[in-house]
Amino acid sequence: MIPAPFAYARPTSVDEALQAIADGGEDVKILAGGQSLIPVMRLRLAAPETVVDLGRVAGLRGVREEDDAIVVGAMTTHSDVIADPLVQQWAPIVAQATETVADRQVRHRGTFGGALAHADPAGDLPAVALALEAEFVIAGLSGRRTVPAVEFFVDYLTTALEEGELLVEIRLPKLAGTWGMHYEKFNRVAQAWSIVAVAALVRREGDRIAEARIGLTNMGPTPLRASAAEAALAGVPATREAVAEAAAHAAENTSPSSDLNAQADYRHHLAQVLTRRAVIAAAGL
Amino acid sequence: MSQISVRVDGVDYVDEVEPRTLLVHYLREQLGKVGTVVGCDTSNCGACTVHLDGEAVKSCTVLAVQADGAEVTTIEGVGRDGALHPVQKAFHEMHGLQCGFCTPGMIMASIDLLADNADPSEDEVREGIEGNLCRCTGYQNIVRAVQAAAAEMGTAEMGTGAQA
Numbered sequence: 001m002i003p004a005p006f007a008y009a010r011p012t013s014v015d016e017a018l019q020a021i022a023d024g025g026e027d028v029k030i031l032a033g034g035q036s037l038i039p040v041m042r043l044r045l046a047a048p049e050t051v052v053d054l055g056r057v058a059g060l061r062g063v064r065e066e067d068d069a070i071v072v073g074a075m076t077t078h079s080d081v082i083a084d085p086l087v088q089q090w091a092p093i094v095a096q097a098t099e100t101v102a103d104r105q106v107r108h109r110g111t112f113g114g115a116l117a118h119a120d121p122a123g124d125l126p127a128v129a130l131a132l133e134a135e136f137v138i139a140g141l142s143g144r145r146t147v148p149a150v151e152f153f154v155d156y157l158t159t160a161l162e163e164g165e166l167l168v169e170i171r172l173p174k175l176a177g178t179w180g181m182h183y184e185k186f187n188r189v190a191q192a193w194s195i196v197a198v199a200a201l202v203r204r205e206g207d208r209i210a211e212a213r214i215g216l217t218n219m220g221p222t223p224l225r226a227s228a229a230e231a232a233l234a235g236v237p238a239t240r241e242a243v244a245e246a247a248a249h250a251a252e253n254t255s256p257s258s259d260l261n262a263q264a265d266y267r268h269h270l271a272q273v274l275t276r277r278a279v280i281a282a283a284g285l
Numbered sequence: 286m287s288q289i290s291v292r293v294d295g296v297d298y299v300d301e302v303e304p305r306t307l308l309v310h311y312l313r314e315q316l317g318k319v320g321t322v323v324g325c326d327t328s329n330c331g332a333c334t335v336h337l338d339g340e341a342v343k344s345c346t347v348l349a350v351q352a353d354g355a356e357v358t359t360i361e362g363v364g365r366d367g368a369l370h371p372v373q374k375a376f377h378e379m380h381g382l383q384c385g386f387c388t389p390g391m392i393m394a395s396i397d398l399l400a401d402n403a404d405p406s407e408d409e410v411r412e413g414i415e416g417n418l419c420r421c422t423g424y425q426n427i428v429r430a431v432q433a434a435a436a437e438m439g440t441a442e443m444g445t446g447a448q449a
């Protein structure tokens with residue numbers, strides 16, 4: 001099938017893009033890599049009046065360094081994120097998780113900002129951004145604001161982006177070096193979305209785990225932090241046994257769905273197993 | 286309608302398209318490049334894979350207007366001077382196809398993979414073509430074909446190097 005007709009705008013700056021969105025009528029869709037939007041438009045699950053293509057907006061693509069953070073432009077493609085030296089140095093878990101996204105063709109088009117703005121509960125990057133405590137820079141006609149990850153993901157496919165706003169960049173704190181990190185994804189076949197996945201960050205002090213941050217993919221309508229497991233990990237000896245004990249709390253306060261891929265109780269089980277594996281890897285055990 | 290300029294398989298085109306026209310439909314219906322096929326409605330099968338500015342993409346998941354100003358290579362443009370591309374030749378020789386429907390996309394994805402990784406392991410080939418589905422072969426001979434092509438392209442490059 002082909003999409004329903006729409007008006008097409010191709011702005012070249014953020015200001016032009018915001019104006020095009022404001023002028024686009026009732027139902028405007030922003031087009032980033034199109035790897036989620038074009039499929040739903042083709043199935044006519046979305047039929048926007050206007051599509052505003054960010055493909056030519058200058059300055060939204062690429063990664064730069066800013067004090068204690070690296071800043072990823074919303075339009076940086078998955079394949080550029082994977083290859084980026086700053087990402088590899090300061091937030092290698094982002095590259096590791098992005099490598100598991102879809103396939104080469106989709107990664108050549110799909111973008112970091114698009115995947116986060118889409119906020120699919122099975123998407124791999126939201127849980128990683130949440131565990132990293134990333135910050136989201138949002139532009140609107142009245143200026144820019146910065147939203148922490150925990151406030152960005154609001155509900156199923158819903159973010160803090162208001163109508164008319166644009167996600168422009170994402171700030172990732174430079175944690176590598178002090179923190180170990182690992183993304184553990186479970187899916188059944190190639191090119192498939194996560195059934196459950198876990199992003200783990202661990203800061204060790206000698207032979208103890210000082211702090212851990214754990215992001216869960218597909219354990220609820222939004223990405224979640226496994227707060228009970230994080231609390232249980234704080235201060236424990238850095239051993240596989242202690243990690244396994246703490247990881248048993250990983251599914252507390254989660255509300256995964258039951259669907260064709262897995263029942264909720266199976267997802268609870270997976271969250272615990274994958275948290276154990278991810279924390280062990282992140283802690284270098 | 287929007288006007289686009291694209292270079293497809295080495296030829297420049299300027300055309301009017303509807304913004305909703307998918308790149309694959311532009312290639313097939315407006316340019317008659319029917320070597321690129323459509324195998325699904327969900328961006329999963331990879332049969333429609335072409336190169337957009339040198340990178341493999343699913344042409345059913347790109348709007349023709351997004352290709353404005355770009356260079357597109359389809360399966361029809363990979364051979365040189367009437368000779369098959371080494372990956373095409375290897376698919377032929379290693380029986381990397383049965384019905385052949387997935388083949389244009391498989392070959393375009395494989396060429397893209399070999400540009401990044403000239404000597405992929407079996408696992409790397411399987412991961413490299415994970416975006417392409419084949420209902421016939423069971424993939425064994427496709428993997429063999431990609432590895433055979435890698436070997437041949439590697440040797441060819443060494444040959445040129447030695448002469449230089």
Ligand SMILES: Cc1cc2nc3c(=O)[nH]c(=O)nc-3n(C[C@H](O)[C@H](O)[C@H](O)COP(=O)(O)OP(=O)(O)OC[C@H]3O[C@@H](n4cnc5c(N)ncnc54)[C@H](O)[C@@H]3O)c2cc1C
Nearest residue numbers: 030032033034035036037102110111114115117123124167
């Ligand atoms: C076959 C296939 C398999 C996939 N498998 C996975 C997987 O395993 N894991 C995974 O995480 N993802 C997967 N994806 C999704 C992929 O990661 C997409 O790239 C991503 O979800 C959307 O990014 P995009 O740039 O293509 O966004 P688009 O499709 O262009 O946009 C998606 C949505 O976000 C909005 N949006 C985009 N950019 C902005 C912005 N800057 N500001 C405001 N709103 C914006 C759009 O309006 C739209 O609603 C898969 C996709 C396909 C086709």
Ligand code: FES
Nearest residue numbers: 324325330331345
């Ligand atoms: S036709 Fe199936 S992915 Fe494009």
Ligand code: FES
Nearest residue numbers: 383384419420421
């Ligand atoms: S040869 Fe028939 S689908 Fe691959």
